[in-house]
Structures are given as structure tokens and as C-alpha cells.
Amino acid sequence: MTGRRSGLSKDAAAREIEKLRRDVSYHDHRYYVLDDPEISDAEYDRLRERLVELEEEFPELVTPSSPTQRVGAPPLEAFREVRHSIPMLSLSNAFGEEGMLEFDARVKKLLVDADGLQYVAEPKLDGVAIELVYEKGRLSVGSTRGDGTTGEDVTQNLRTVRSIPLKLISEGKGTIPGLLEVRGEVIMRTSQFKRLNEERRQQEEPLFANPRNAAAGSLRQLDSSVTASRPLEVYFHGIGRVEGLSFRTHQELLSFLPRVGLRVSPLVKLCEDIHEAAVYYNDMMKMRDALEYEIDGVVIKVNELAQQEALGAISRSPRWALAVKFPGRQATTEILDIVVQVGRTGALTPVAVMEPVNLGGVTVSRATLHNQDEIDRKDVRIGDTVVVQRAGDVIPEVVSVVTSKRSGSERKFSLPEKCPVCGVGVVRLEGEVASRCVGMACAAKLRQSIRHFASKRAMDIEGLGGKTIEQLIEKELVASVADLYSLEKSELLKLERMGEKLAENILASIERSKNTTLPRLIFALGIRHVGEHLSRLLAEHFGRALDGSGGPADRGEQRTPSLGVLGRLAFAGQEELEQVGEVGPQVAQSIRSFFAQKENVDIIARLFAAGVTIAAGEPRAESGLAGKSFVFTGILERHAREEARRIVESLGGRVAHQVSRKVDFAVVGRDPGSKVDRARELGLRILTEQEFEELVREG
Numbered sequence: 001m002t003g004r005r006s007g008l009s010k011d012a013a014a015r016e017i018e019k020l021r022r023d024v025s026y027h028d029h030r031y032y033v034l035d036d037p038e039i040s041d042a043e044y045d046r047l048r049e050r051l052v053e054l055e056e057e058f059p060e061l062v063t064p065s066s067p068t069q070r071v072g073a074p075p076l077e078a079f080r081e082v083r084h085s086i087p088m089l090s091l092s093n094a095f096g097e098e099g100m101l102e103f104d105a106r107v108k109k110l111l112v113d114a115d116g117l118q119y120v121a122e123p124k125l126d127g128v129a130i131e132l133v134y135e136k137g138r139l140s141v142g143s144t145r146g147d148g149t150t151g152e153d154v155t156q157n158l159r160t161v162r163s164i165p166l167k168l169i170s171e172g173k174g175t176i177p178g179l180l181e182v183r184g185e186v187i188m189r190t191s192q193f194k195r196l197n198e199e200r201r202q203q204e205e206p207l208f209a210n211p212r213n214a215a216a217g218s219l220r221q222l223d224s225s226v227t228a229s230r231p232l233e234v235y236f237h238g239i240g241r242v243e244g245l246s247f248r249t250h251q252e253l254l255s256f257l258p259r260v261g262l263r264v265s266p267l268v269k270l271c272e273d274i275h276e277a278a279v280y281y282n283d284m285m286k287m288r289d290a291l292e293y294e295i296d297g298v299v300i301k302v303n304e305l306a307q308q309e310a311l312g313a314i315s316r317s318p319r320w321a322l323a324v325k326f327p328g329r330q331a332t333t334e335i336l337d338i339v340v341q342v343g344r345t346g347a348l349t350p351v352a353v354m355e356p357v358n359l360g361g362v363t364v365s366r367a368t369l370h371n372q373d374e375i376d377r378k379d380v381r382i383g384d385t386v387v388v389q390r391a392g393d394v395i396p397e398v399v400s401v402v403t404s405k406r407s408g409s410e411r412k413f414s415l416p417e418k419c420p421v422c423g424v425g426v427v428r429l430e431g432e433v434a435s436r437c438v439g440m441a442c443a444a445k446l447r448q449s450i451r452h453f454a455s456k457r458a459m460d461i462e463g464l465g466g467k468t469i470e471q472l473i474e475k476e477l478v479a480s481v482a483d484l485y486s487l488e489k490s491e492l493l494k495l496e497r498m499g500e501k502l503a504e505n506i507l508a509s510i511e512r513s514k515n516t517t518l519p520r521l522i523f524a525l526g527i528r529h530v531g532e533h534l535s536r537l538l539a540e541h542f543g544r545a546l547d548g549s550g551g552p553a554d555r556g557e558q559r560t561p562s563l564g565v566l567g568r569l570a571f572a573g574q575e576e577l578e579q580v581g582e583v584g585p586q587v588a589q590s591i592r593s594f595f596a597q598k599e600n601v602d603i604i605a606r607l608f609a610a611g612v613t614i615a616a617g618e619p620r621a622e623s624g625l626a627g628k629s630f631v632f633t634g635i636l637e638r639h640a641r642e643e644a645r646r647i648v649e650s651l652g653g654r655v656a657h658q659v660s661r662k663v664d665f666a667v668v669g670r671d672p673g674s675k676v677d678r679a680r681e682l683g684l685r686i687l688t689e690q691e692f693e694e695l696v697r698e699g
């Protein structure tokens with residue numbers, strides 16, 4: 001309840017609510033079905049908020065088909081069964097053009113009058129088949145296909161899918177059939193599937209094998225609020241029972257559906273003969289990778305419904321339709337070797353080098369094995385015959401091992417203990433799946449390391465942007481952050497778009513950065529999990545005894561005097577590190593493994609030798625963001641996710657993965673997922689990336 005009263009009479013409220021519902025549904029349709037919004041998100045939010053407000057004030061006026069009523073049904077114990085009034089048949093399959101010609105010949109033979117025979121060609125969406133029942137235009141039941149005769153009642157879940165209208169659009173009296181059973185496919189876009197899996201990976205939940213499994217898993221949830229948080233969409237391609245309406249052709253039906261708000265794939269095509277349909281099949285195969293969702297073939301249907309009826313069905317498949325499958329995207333091949341790639345954050349990814357194999361028209365010779373846990377779980381060995389798959393634009397991956405093909409000469413694989421790029425140690429922190437290189441100057445992550453080092457909250461080297469850093473690395477002028485301090489003007493002037501003035505400014509700010517504080521220096525090192533906030537705590541704890549005379553950490557190791565004030569931190573043991581508030585075993589391990597690398601210690605020593613000096617601490621007032629919780633969604637343009645998390649944490653905030661009432665801010669990037677809808681529904685504060693930056697600055 002907002003507590004704010006509208007001052008409206010019930011009648012006036014009912015009228016306004018009615019209008020708002022029409023408007024919100026209209027804009028939902030423009031956005032989710034037509035993909036063509038007319039108003040800004042803010043305007044839409046205002047309409048919706050007003051509707052929610054009025055419905056809260058007049059709860060007796062709430063109806064199930066109100067656009068506010070998509071979520072909120074209590075979780076079910078089990079799904080009810082639903083009998084389809086007309087069975088949902090399956091399709092007989094064929095591969096390629098030859099199968100299509102056979103189908104065409106069969107159809108022509110069976111039809112007494114094959115004159116004017118046309119086909120409608122459609123993409124075969126790789127999702128979950130559903131049926132929706134609209135009674136007098138209102139969605140009453142939604143079910144899965146099940147065994148074709150009986151499916152599961154997933155009405156509550158389907159109501160959360162925004163491209164499914166709760167109420168059909170009416171073009172005037174008598175345009176909505178009394179009963180309409182409509183059939184379609186629930187899908188998840190490949191990009192959304194990847195995002196969902198990435199979130200699940202971060203939360204260490206099991207991954208979905210492909211978008212279809214993700215869609216099916218999302219639809220079969222007893223708690224519809226889980227479905228609501230998943231980015232599902234629907235396309236319709238057929239009907240069941242209909243009352244009060246009839247069609248002459250399939251094409252007519254497909255043009256009717258969008259008029260009442262039911263989305264039909266824009267890729268359907270009327271074909272004058274089977275040859276046109278074959279061209280369509282080839283075109284679709286070429287388009288396949290560029291589509292935003294998975295299709296596994298095309299479906300060819302006889303256009304005229306009277307001809308469909310005449311053809312009938314045999315053994316649960318209609319004789320008037322054919323699924324023409326694309327070549328599979330799974331294949332078996334042999335693993336010749338396993339190599340290791342080092343990513344920009346230092347994460348090591350094992351990659352299988354394979355005997356080249358054709359996956360749905362693309363030759364593939366490398367596939368990701370993700371990480372050591374996955375290798376162990378699937379027990380993948382060099383020399384194994386494996387099943388590999390490629391889905392959409394997802395990188396090929398090894399799915400499983402064909403153990404029956406083992407000869408005994410296969411070799412097990414473990415990720416190396418030294419980084420294959422820089423030779424420095426590799427560490428897998430407790431509770432993480434990725435093994436990472438901890439080398440400060442590893443070429444794989446140098447660009448990011450230097451960016452971080454020079455950033456405002458670290459050493460604050462003004463003017464040293466990403467492009468400059470890239471060129472410095474490319475021209476081999478810097479190979480570690482320590483090299484920044486020996487840069488000369490003549491070297492900087494070798495870079496593109498570098499003038500005298502800019503070069504002087506950069507050198508001046510490099511010089512200025514030498515006078516820093518201990519928290520900044522610790523933060524600048526880029527130790528995993530050591531953000532700004534922790535850097536401050538560590539500096540407080542380890543920076544006190546600046547005289548460098550022993551102390552609890554001095555356990556007899558060879559001290560490196562040149563490490564100066566960092567000495568105590570560098571040689572601290574697990575126990576002492578964990579004494580620092582907020583430092584857990586994982587962070588302690590991360591710090592220890594960082595300083596255990598001689599290469600890192602050398603670089604730090606060079607920093608001090610170059611004149612980096614520590615001024616007295618820089619106590620900061622408690623930030624206004626302390627204790628606040630953030631959710632990030634969509635593609636962030638200005639920050640890496642990890643960086644955004646560090647910023648929030650450094651200010652004492654927290655990053656949540658799921659939208660809930662406990663979250664204060666939702667930061668929304670490009671192409672956001674359904675989290676943003678949920679955030680809106682919960683009334684969280686929604687920020688653009690720029691607004692987030694402003695908040696942080698004020699913080």
C-alpha cells in the first residue's frame with residue numbers, strides 16, 4: 001500500500017482502471033509481442049504504477065486478466081492434468097531436400113484434387129510445445145503437450161510470460177471467438193540462456209544443457225515466481241478447437257493470430273510449390289546462426305485446411321505436415337590434445353583440440369572443457385572419443401565421453417600449476433571453480449591490471465586511458481605496472497594521437513601517483529577479492545608498525561626490505577590475515593598466494609625503488625552506500641561486472657544475484673533480462689550505469 005488515496009469514487013476508479021488496463025496491455029503488446037515500443041520505459045512505469053496504486057486502493061476491482069496479475073499465485077503442490085480436446089500430434093521427420101520431394105509426391109498422390117496445392121513453411125522452433133485456451137478472449141488454461149493427449153496444467157507459469165496475452169485484443173464486437181485453443185512453442189533466446197547459465201554458474205547451481213532444457217525447466221516450476229524471473233517467450237503456430245470462427249487456409253489462420261495479440265514468427269512463408277519450400281529450407285539453414293533463438297529445422301504444412309482434412313493423420317502424425325530437420329549440431333570426434341587458454345581476468349580455461357568435425361554445417365576443431373571440475377565430472381581424457389555440441393552462437397563444448405571407445409592409452413589431464421602465459425603460479429581459491437594466474441604482469445591480463453592500477457581509486461594516474469595502455473603494451477614499452485615509472489617522453493610520443501602536452505600531462509600524473517597511501521597501493525595491486533574497502537582494513541592492520549621490525553608475521557622467512565610498508569602484509573600467515581575483520585579464509589588464501597610469487601614481489605620492489613612512497617593513511621568517512629544492496633542486470637558498457645562488484649563492496653555495499661525486496665538498487669545495462677521487470681514490480685530503485693556512477697561518486 002502506498003497509503004496515498006486517489007480521492008476517486010469507486011465508479012470513477014473503475015473507469016480509470018479500465019482505461020489503464022487497456023493502455024498497459026496495449027504497451028505490453030507493443031513491447032513484448034511486436035518488439036516495437038511506442039513510449040519510454042518511464043512513461044510505461046507511470047501508467048503501471050498508477051494502475052497498481054488504484055488496484056491497491058480498490059482491491060475489489062482487481063480481475064485475473066489485469067496486466068498487474070501476472071505473478072503472485074501461491075506455489076503448487078503438483079501440476080494438475082489437462083486433457084487436450086484435440087490431441088497434440090507430433091510431426092514426421094525428414095532430412096534435406098530429398099525428404100521434401102518424397103513428402104510432396106505423397107501428398108499429391110493422396111489428394112484427389114491437388115490443384116492449387118500450396119505450402120506454408122515455418123521455422124521449427126526448438127522449445128517446449130504448449131496449448132492455451134482462451135474462453136471469451138480470456139486466458140483460462142495453459143498446458144504442456146505431455147503425451148499429446150494429456151499434458152500438465154502450467155497456467156500460472158504461462159501467465160508470467162509477457163508475450164502471452166491474458167486477454168485477446170478485440171477489433172470490435174464479435175471479433176473474438178467464444179473459444180480459441182491456440183498452440184505454440186515456448187522458447188528462450190540464446191543470449192538469455194547464456195545469461196541465465198552464467199548466473200547459475202556464479203551461484204554454483206547446475207547448468208542447463210541448452211535453451212530448450214532451460215525453457216522446459218523454467219516452465220515446470222511449481223512456484224510461478226521462479227518462472228516469472230526467467231526470460232521466456234512464445235510463438236504460436238497452430239490451433240486446437242475453435243468456436244465462432246473458421247479459416248480456409250493455414251495462412252489465413254496465421255494472419256489472424258497476431259490481430260488478437262498472439263505472436264507468430266515473422267519468418268513464416270507461403271510457398272507456391274515444394275521447390276520454393278526447399279529454397280526456404282536452405283535459406284533458414286544459412287540464417288540459423290544469426291537468429292536470436294534455436295531452430296532445429298523447418299516445418300512444411302499444406303496450406304488449405306480442406307486438403308489438410310482430406311489427408312488426415314497416421315500414427316499420431318498428420319500427413320499434411322513435415323518437419324525437415326537441419327543437420328545435427330552434436331557429433332562425436334577424438335580429443336587430440338588439451339590446451340589451456342588464459343582469459344583477461346587470469347582464469348585458465350582448458351580447451352580440447354579435436355579431430356575436425358562438422359557440427360551443423362560448421363567445421364569445429366576446438367571445444368571448451370570449462371574448468372577442472374567439469375573435466376573431472378565428465379572424466380575427459382586426452383585421446384578420448386567424445387560427443388561435442390554447438391548451440392547457436394554458444395562456443396562448442398564437450399558434452400560427454402564415449403567410454404566404450406576407450407583403448408586404455410588415454411591420458412588424464414590436470415590444469416598446470418604455472419600459468420602457460422607468464423609462468424607465474426596458478427591458484428584455485430576455496431569455493432571457486434576457476435583456477436587463475438596470480439601473476440601481476442601476466443600478458444593475458446596486463447591490460448586490465450594496468451587499467452586497474454592507474455584507475456582513480458587506485459594510483460589515480462590521470463590521462464592513462466585504455467587506448468594508451470593498449471599501445472604501451474603493444475609497442476612493448478611496458479610489461480608490468482612498474483615499467484610505468486620509467487616511461488620517457490620520447491617513448492610516449494611514439495604512440496598514436498599523442499602530443500607533447502598530453503605526454504607531459506601523463507608523465508606528470510605518473511610522477512604525482514608516486515605519493516600515495518597504503519590503502520590505495522594495496523588496492524592497486526589487483527589482488528583477487530581485495531577491493532577498496534578490504535585494502536583499507538588491511539592497511540590499518542598491517543600498516544601500523546611502519547618501522548618494519550619484525551612483528552607477528554615475522555616467522556623467520558627471508559624478509560625483503562625493499563617491500564617497505566607492504567612487508568608485513570606480504571609475509572602475513574593465514575591466521576594473522578584472518579584476524580583482520582572481514583577477511584575470510586578465501587581472501588587470506590588469495591593474498592598469500594599473490595605474495596608467494598617472486599615475480600609479484602619483484603614488481604612491488606621495483607615500485608618502491610622507482611620512488612613510490614606512502615603518506616599517512618587516508619581515513620574515509622563511512623560511505624552512504626554502506627549496507628546497501630545492488631543487483632546488476634543487462635550488459636554493462638562502462639564497467640566489467642566484477643569491477644562494479646568491487647566498487648559496491650569497497651563502499652561497504654553488497655551485490656545480490658537475485659532481485660528481492662532486500663535489494664535497494666537495480667543497475668540496468670543494455671539488453672536487460674527479466675530481472676528489471678521484477679525489480680520494477682517490487683518498486684526497487686532502478687539506475688542506469690551513469691546514475692550508478694553518480695551515486696558511487698556521491699557515495
Ligand code: IVH
Pocket residue numbers: 088089090091122123124125126127128129130145184185237238299318321323
Ligand atoms: S506444428 C501437427 N509448427 O515440433 C502439427 N510444430 O514434433 C504439430 N514445433 O510438438 C505441430 N515449431 O512443439 C508445428 N512451426 C511449428 C513448430 C512446431 C516447433 C514443435 C511442436 C511439436 C513438435 C512436432
